[in-house]
Amino acid sequence: MHCLWLTLADPDPATNGQLIYSKGLIEAARDAGASLRVIGLARRENPRTVCNLLGIDWRLADEQVQSTWRRLASPVPIVSHRGNAPNMKRLLEQALAERPWDAIVFDSMSSGWALNAVMRHRRQSLRPPRLVYLSHNHEVTVARRIVKEARGLRRLTKAVDYVKVRRLERRLVAASDLVTSNTPDDCRRFAAGAKGRSIVFLPPGYAGPRLEARTIDDSVPRRAILVSSLDWAPKRAAVEAFLADATAMLEREGVGLQVVGEADPAYLEGLRRRFPSVDFVGRVDDVRPYMRQARLALVPDLLGGFKLKGLDYVFNRLPILAMRVALPGMPLENGTHIGLYDSHPAMADGVVELIDDFPRLNAWQAAAYDACADRFDWLRIGHHLVQHLAKAERLSPTALRGASTFAAASRSAHLVAGR
Numbered sequence: 001m002h003c004l005w006l007t008l009a010d011p012d013p014a015t016n017g018q019l020i021y022s023k024g025l026i027e028a029a030r031d032a033g034a035s036l037r038v039i040g041l042a043r044r045e046n047p048r049t050v051c052n053l054l055g056i057d058w059r060l061a062d063e064q065v066q067s068t069w070r071r072l073a074s075p076v077p078i079v080s081h082r083g084n085a086p087n088m089k090r091l092l093e094q095a096l097a098e099r100p101w102d103a104i105v106f107d108s109m110s111s112g113w114a115l116n117a118v119m120r121h122r123r124q125s126l127r128p129p130r131l132v133y134l135s136h137n138h139e140v141t142v143a144r145r146i147v148k149e150a151r152g153l154r155r156l157t158k159a160v161d162y163v164k165v166r167r168l169e170r171r172l173v174a175a176s177d178l179v180t181s182n183t184p185d186d187c188r189r190f191a192a193g194a195k196g197r198s199i200v201f202l203p204p205g206y207a208g209p210r211l212e213a214r215t216i217d218d219s220v221p222r223r224a225i226l227v228s229s230l231d232w233a234p235k236r237a238a239v240e241a242f243l244a245d246a247t248a249m250l251e252r253e254g255v256g257l258q259v260v261g262e263a264d265p266a267y268l269e270g271l272r273r274r275f276p277s278v279d280f281v282g283r284v285d286d287v288r289p290y291m292r293q294a295r296l297a298l299v300p301d302l303l304g305g306f307k308l309k310g311l312d313y314v315f316n317r318l319p320i321l322a323m324r325v326a327l328p329g330m331p332l333e334n335g336t337h338i339g340l341y342d343s344h345p346a347m348a349d350g351v352v353e354l355i356d357d358f359p360r361l362n363a364w365q366a367a368a369y370d371a372c373a374d375r376f377d378w379l380r381i382g383h384h385l386v387q388h389l390a391k392a393e394r395l396s397p398t399a400l401r402g403a404s405t406f407a408a409a410s411r412s413a414h415l416v417a418g419r
Contacts (some may be wrong), residue, residue, distance in 0.1 A: 028382025
């Protein structure tokens with residue numbers, strides 16, 4: 001099976017959840033027998049452009065900086081705009097002209113900039129490719145939450161972007177022969193708007209190290225850890241909200257808090273000034289030594305969507321305290337494997353309550369590890385994806401006309417809104 005795979009960027013190094021999920025799916029599909037050409041943006045950390053690496057044909061373009069006004073005026077939402085550039089479009093055009101593809105994969109909404117060109121190619125093809133939308137989030141839900149939390153002029157720009165996100169997500173779902181989601185909650189959200197179409201559950205896998213045994217006792221520093229790449233506004237907002245609610249209490253109770261993960265240096269410096277009792281480490285090459293020096297781990301996120309750091313915590317035997325909405329798709333029960341909370345102050349109270357409760361901390365980390373041990377296997381997930389690709393029926397001509405009509409209506413709506 002020959003697949004043209006459209007992704008945000010070269011996922012190596014995989015420094016955040018989106019890149020980890022993309023890298024895992026790409027390599028898992030290859031290992032399951034698919035022949036892949038991947039189009040995305042090159043990374044400064046790994047500036048390759050064209051290469052065939054371990055059986056994957058990578059075609060990567062340098063990112064072209066675009067003005068804020070161009071992004072705001074575009075019908076493409078911000079989440080899809082980084083790839084919406086002439087050099088990326090040329091790579092797509094070359095690939096579509098070069099050979100017939102069995103499937104074209106949209107790896108998250110970040111590749112939605114290519115939908116019009118792919119739909120045009122599909123209508124003109126004697127053997128149209130199957131279209132696949134691998135969602136990373138139910139983006140309408142994310143965009144709605146961002147609007148709710150924004151203020152002032154930013155709220156207006158986010159509301160406009162929400163309309164773009166809603167339109168593009170509907171078009172991607174309507175046009176695709178196969179739609180996947182990485183959490184059961186998002187599967188239900190997509191199904192509710194997909195007129196009864198089945199949405200395939202495709203969780204991430206875990207390929208990292210597994211700690212076979214661990215005992216948390218008073219030799220471990222009296223510390224909680226939060227591992228997160230702070231390169232996305234909703235994550236930043238959730239972390240800052242938790243810090244505002246928790247740091248005074250944790251400092252008063254003698255509980256250390258360490259934040260580890262990639263972030264803009266200037267942003268980290270601002271956090272250090274605002275929250276001087278917190279140890280902001282920044283990006284590290286290996287997070288395991290930091291996790292070994294903590295008694296518990298935190299997930300203060302306020303949005304759903306699968307959190308890859310949850311798997312890092314579980315397989316490194318760190319008991320987890322999380323917001324109730326933060327870890328969908330993981331087989332963890334409140335009070336047995338994990339502590340779940342409805343507010344950041346309640347989660348801070350939970351840290352203080354549990355930090356010295358060694359029997360409960362050790363019981364939770366062991367139970368969570370056992371619950372997840374036989375799940376989240378990338379090889380199995382890759383075979384699952386390729387099997388669904390192989391049996392996915394191409395949309396009927398009637399459905400294709402419906403998707404095209406929807407696209408035309410969306411363009412008209414955008415023109416009306418932009419008057």
